[in-house]
Amino acid sequence: MTGWIFALLQTLCVVLFAPFMAGWVKWLKCKLQNRQGPPPWQPYRDLLRLSRKQVVLAESASPIFRVAPYIVFSVTVVAASIVPVFSVQIPTAALADVIVLVGFLALTRFFLSLAGMDVGTAFGGMGSSREVTISSLAEPALLMAFFTLAMNASSTNLSTVIAHLAQSHFVLYPSLIFSSMGFILVALAETGRIPIDNPATHLELTMIHEAMILEYSGRHLALMEWAAMLKLTLYAVLIANFIVPWGVAMTLEPGAIAFGVYSITCKLLVLGYFLAIAETAQAKMRLFRAPHFLGLAFILSLLGMMSHIVLEVR
Amino acid sequence: MDSNMSLTLAQSAIFVSFLSATVPLFFYRQPYLLVRISFLLLGLSGLASAWAGARALLTNQAEQIVLPIGLPWLHIFLRIDPLSGFFFFIVGFVTCTAACYGPTYIREHIGGPHPIGTLTLFTGLFVCGMLLVLLAADAFSFMIAWEIMSVASYFLVAYQHDKAENRSAAFLYLLMAVVGGAFILLAYGVLAAFSDSFSFASMATAQLSPTWATIAFLLAFIGFGMKAGIVPLHVWLPQAHPVAPSHISALMSGVMLKVAIYGFIRFVYDLLGVMHWQWGVLVLLIGAASAVLGVLYALMQHDLKRLLAYHSVENIGIIYIGLGISMIFHATGHMEVAALALIAALYHCLNHALFKSLLFFGAGAVLQQSHQHDMEKMGGLIKKMPVTAVCFLVGCISISALPPFNGFVSEWLTYQAALQGPILRSGILGAMLPVASAMLALTGALATACFVKVYGVVFLGLPRSPQVAEAQEASFGMQFAQVILALCCLIFGIFPTWTVSAINVIAENLIGTGLSKAAGDGWLWLTPIGKQTASYGALAILFGLLASWLIVYFFLHPLRRDNRIRIGPAWDCGFGPLTPRMQYTASSFAMPIRRIFSYVWFIDEKVEPGHHGKGPRYSLKIHDWAWLVIYVPIGKLILHLAKRASLLQGGNLRVYLSYSFFTLLFLLWVIV
Numbered sequence: 001m002t003g004w005i006f007a008l009l010q011t012l013c014v015v016l017f018a019p020f021m022a023g024w025v026k027w028l029k030c031k032l033q034n035r036q037g038p039p040p041w042q043p044y045r046d047l048l049r050l051s052r053k054q055v056v057l058a059e060s061a062s063p064i065f066r067v068a069p070y071i072v073f074s075v076t077v078v079a080a081s082i083v084p085v086f087s088v089q090i091p092t093a094a095l096a097d098v099i100v101l102v103g104f105l106a107l108t109r110f111f112l113s114l115a116g117m118d119v120g121t122a123f124g125g126m127g128s129s130r131e132v133t134i135s136s137l138a139e140p141a142l143l144m145a146f147f148t149l150a151m152n153a154s155s156t157n158l159s160t161v162i163a164h165l166a167q168s169h170f171v172l173y174p175s176l177i178f179s180s181m182g183f184i185l186v187a188l189a190e191t192g193r194i195p196i197d198n199p200a201t202h203l204e205l206t207m208i209h210e211a212m213i214l215e216y217s218g219r220h221l222a223l224m225e226w227a228a229m230l231k232l233t234l235y236a237v238l239i240a241n242f243i244v245p246w247g248v249a250m251t252l253e254p255g256a257i258a259f260g261v262y263s264i265t266c267k268l269l270v271l272g273y274f275l276a277i278a279e280t281a282q283a284k285m286r287l288f289r290a291p292h293f294l295g296l297a298f299i300l301s302l303l304g305m306m307s308h309i310v311l312e313v314r
Numbered sequence: 315m316d317s318n319m320s321l322t323l324a325q326s327a328i329f330v331s332f333l334s335a336t337v338p339l340f341f342y343r344q345p346y347l348l349v350r351i352s353f354l355l356l357g358l359s360g361l362a363s364a365w366a367g368a369r370a371l372l373t374n375q376a377e378q379i380v381l382p383i384g385l386p387w388l389h390i391f392l393r394i395d396p397l398s399g400f401f402f403f404i405v406g407f408v409t410c411t412a413a414c415y416g417p418t419y420i421r422e423h424i425g426g427p428h429p430i431g432t433l434t435l436f437t438g439l440f441v442c443g444m445l446l447v448l449l450a451a452d453a454f455s456f457m458i459a460w461e462i463m464s465v466a467s468y469f470l471v472a473y474q475h476d477k478a479e480n481r482s483a484a485f486l487y488l489l490m491a492v493v494g495g496a497f498i499l500l501a502y503g504v505l506a507a508f509s510d511s512f513s514f515a516s517m518a519t520a521q522l523s524p525t526w527a528t529i530a531f532l533l534a535f536i537g538f539g540m541k542a543g544i545v546p547l548h549v550w551l552p553q554a555h556p557v558a559p560s561h562i563s564a565l566m567s568g569v570m571l572k573v574a575i576y577g578f579i580r581f582v583y584d585l586l587g588v589m590h591w592q593w594g595v596l597v598l599l600i601g602a603a604s605a606v607l608g609v610l611y612a613l614m615q616h617d618l619k620r621l622l623a624y625h626s627v628e629n630i631g632i633i634y635i636g637l638g639i640s641m642i643f644h645a646t647g648h649m650e651v652a653a654l655a656l657i658a659a660l661y662h663c664l665n666h667a668l669f670k671s672l673l674f675f676g677a678g679a680v681l682q683q684s685h686q687h688d689m690e691k692m693g694g695l696i697k698k699m700p701v702t703a704v705c706f707l708v709g710c711i712s713i714s715a716l717p718p719f720n721g722f723v724s725e726w727l728t729y730q731a732a733l734q735g736p737i738l739r740s741g742i743l744g745a746m747l748p749v750a751s752a753m754l755a756l757t758g759a760l761a762t763a764c765f766v767k768v769y770g771v772v773f774l775g776l777p778r779s780p781q782v783a784e785a786q787e788a789s790f791g792m793q794f795a796q797v798i799l800a801l802c803c804l805i806f807g808i809f810p811t812w813t814v815s816a817i818n819v820i821a822e823n824l825i826g827t828g829l830s831k832a833a834g835d836g837w838l839w840l841t842p843i844g845k846q847t848a849s850y851g852a853l854a855i856l857f858g859l860l861a862s863w864l865i866v867y868f869f870l871h872p873l874r875r876d877n878r879i880r881i882g883p884a885w886d887c888g889f890g891p892l893t894p895r896m897q898y899t900a901s902s903f904a905m906p907i908r909r910i911f912s913y914v915w916f917i918d919e920k921v922e923p924g925h926h927g928k929g930p931r932y933s934l935k936i937h938d939w940a941w942l943v944i945y946v947p948i949g950k951l952i953l954h955l956a957k958r959a960s961l962l963q964g965g966n967l968r969v970y971l972s973y974s975f976f977t978l979l980f981l982l983w984v985i986v
């Protein structure tokens with residue numbers, strides 16, 4: 001029972017932390033670009049403001065358009081609840097493994113793209129078309145990277161995988177290096193960051209995510225934005241706990257959990273810093289160069305898996 | 315209780331379906347009565363066969379009977395065991411829903427140019443043939459039933475024969491069915507040569523040399539593959555499915571392809587008796603190619619039913635991936651993983667039958683209402699046909715393998731089997747499985763893309779043609795069939811443990827080992843290998859989703875504040891009202907994918923400059939490479955040979971008489 005309560009609290013923390021993560025990256029980016037940025041807690045104000053505003057719905061919108069924000073947000077929350085963040089001792093990880101996690105992310109994307117197609121404007125269709133194209137290339141790479149980790153731990157359960165990584169001796173396995181590189185590239189693409197998509201743009205020729213949610217307003221928009229922030233945080237947590245798993249609590253003791261909270265917060269803030277640097281240092285790619293980027297991610301993940309099978313299986 | 319109850323039920327189901335075929339003989343002049351009676355009988359037959367199949371599967375008993383009909387030394391052997399029971403259930407269940415769907419769907423054909431009796435006659439024969447294939451326990455009756463199934467479905471494809479494209483599609487289908495049948499006959503011939511009779515029981519005990527076993531395997535693989543529609547033998551599917559009436563498309567795609575899979579499993583696992591890993595590799599590679607190419611070709615289609623037909627190729631590919639993995643593990647002695655992969659493949663057979671029938675029913679309802687085959691002319695149907703739209707959405711989510719629906723469970727099981735690759739301890743094989751799972755992942759992601767396209771273009775947005783704008787909701791029977799199937803998609807998705815335990819019996823019978831721990835942690839948890847390795851609790855996930863939805867809804871929903879939704883026009887960038895032509899079309903939606911994978915298709919894209927006051931014209935045609943590279947040359951070769959052979963046909967009576975004379979002389983010389 002303690003485990004379930006802890007899992008709920010942990011999910012709540014991640015959901016509440018997500019806007020800060022997005023604001024933190026934005027703030028760092030502004031600082032790096034010599035701009036006066038909004039404070040990191042600005043997203044909380046935005047979400048609050050949006051949730052109070054009236055919803056304006058297009059005449060041609062169908063019920064899909066209205067339920068999509070709720071589905072997208074609640075599926076993302078459930079996806080966040082199965083990821084070990086502070087401690088690996090969460091019972092929810094047994095409900096859904098890493099393949100289900102990928103399935104959840106695909107489910108949110110399915111409804112997000114449908115919502116983009118719903119109103120019948122060119123922008124929405126454009127955004128949906130690009131989103132499904134990019135993610136249909138990214139998803140195999142993501143699964144391959146996850147499979148390499150799963151084969152290493154001989155389990156697809158996220159708790160077991162992270163516990164295995166944290167408890168094993170520090171050895172530079174080639175499989176883990178390749179698949180982490182592939183995973184980072186996929187994470188950039190899937191969370192809609194530069195060089196695939198630009199979260200700050202509203203220029204019609206470059207938008208992907210923003211184009212799909214262009215028709216949203218009020219609390220629906222707030223949910224869509226929050227789900228996107230949550231997805232960013234989720235990927236950041238996964239990168240942190242896969243690549244530098246040390247610090248995550250192995251038990252449910254208060255001291256260990258406190259250290260887990262402290263370590264994951266530090267890791268996320270540092271990751272945000274790296275993301276801000278990467279987004280400042282490079283420009284957005286043309287859409288039709290994205291397949292090369294994702295192809296690289298796929299090859300890296302596949303190399304990781306091959307090197308695991310060929311070199312590391314004893 | 316009768317000890318042979320399943321078999322008796324199964325036989326009566328076959329008899330009733332035959333009876334439904336004979337109805338037109340009596341009620342030829344009363345088409346409404348004819349349709350009602352024949353579909354009622356078909357539904358009863360479906361119910362009986364679903365019951366018989368479920369009973370045979372759940373009681374885990376094999377029942378058989380020898381019917382003393384046919385040639386004096388060739389009796390008909392009928393047998394129902396868990397494997398055939400499972401497929402019997404699939405056929406029966408889908409037939410039952412088709413019987414609910416059919417009567418109002420074919421009402422528009424009554425009084426049309428084609429007699430309705432033909433349709434009901436061959437529908438009954440078709441179902442009868444499929445059920446008989448599953449029950450047959452000797453090669454002789456199997457082949458007869460198989461040909462009844464093929465020929466009856468040919469007449470169904472050719473039902474609206476006034477259009478040239480329908481005739482050519484039906485001809486191609488018949489041709490490939492006959493060639494495939496010949497391959498299966500040869501495969502049985504090889505087995506029969508090594509055993510003392512045509513019955514499956516004696517064939518299973520035959521001792522084959524590895525070469526002959528491989529020859530028999532290859533013949534069966536091609537023969538059953540031609541009916542199942544693996545790449546490159548798939549070309550008849552995208553032509554035959556769109557032209558058949560929709561409930562027939564659902565039966566052909568959802569069920570008949572499964573009968574071919576049944577034949578393949580029966581032949582390889584039961585009759586051949588030996589297993590080589592090379593066969594598994596072949597099945598795996600062809601399966602992966604079918605899955606990826608099927609979905610890529612589907613993405614480029616804008617005829618709704620043709621698109622669904624290509625998705626059948628994809629799903630058959632996924633089933634073959636599961637079978638290939640199972641065969642590899644079986645041949646290398648890892649029986650438990652082999653059982654897992656076989657269960658995944660069988661589970662996908664069931665799932666594909668459910669969601670593909672659902673999608674074909676939905677497509678049929680859309681076609682009936684809009685009279686459009688072309689997706690580019692649809693749009694906004696969710697407001698006109700809400701029930702169909704919701705059911706179709708469930709089908710889309712299921713076929714895209716998204717949790718918590720049924721398509722996800724079988725792909726999840728396939729992944730779990732593929733992840734056991736390292737226990738093979740062989741570099742090549744170990745690398746083959748991850749690559750296959752990568753192909754499966756790509757297939758799943760592209761299928762999601764494709765069904766976003768389908769649903770977005772057909773049901774969402776604005777109507778693109780006046781007929782679509784006037785569409786109405788389908789009739790009650792058609793809605794009922796879809797709702798039942800949609801509910802089944804959800805039920806088989808959230809209670810996977812029961813299904814896996816039921817299918818487990820088949821794996822125990824065929825492989826000798828089952829999954830001992832699949833439901834080891836209670837019915838809530840699906841743990842195919844062990845709780846530590848992987849677990850999936852679908853019902854709890856669904857519960858979590860609903861709970862978080864409700865919490866978010868009550869937090870955000872303005873119960874007290876006056877914050878109602880305001881309806882306004884969509885953002886048009888200030889350029890005046892939006893028209894339906896400004897929307898993304900199916901072709902434009904798939905354009906980035908077309909550009910990225912451009913080498914997969916033969917793309918014929920032309921822009922003709924405008925003249926004489928007309929605007930420029932754009933045309934896009936996408937052809938199947940398999941058709942251009944393999945079938946067109948074969949067709950040309952046969953035509954060429956036929957021309958040569960036609961020299962014999964001089965038209966002169968004396969020449970013909972001399973042919974008979976010399977043939978007679980030759981035969982006398984041979985015999986004497």
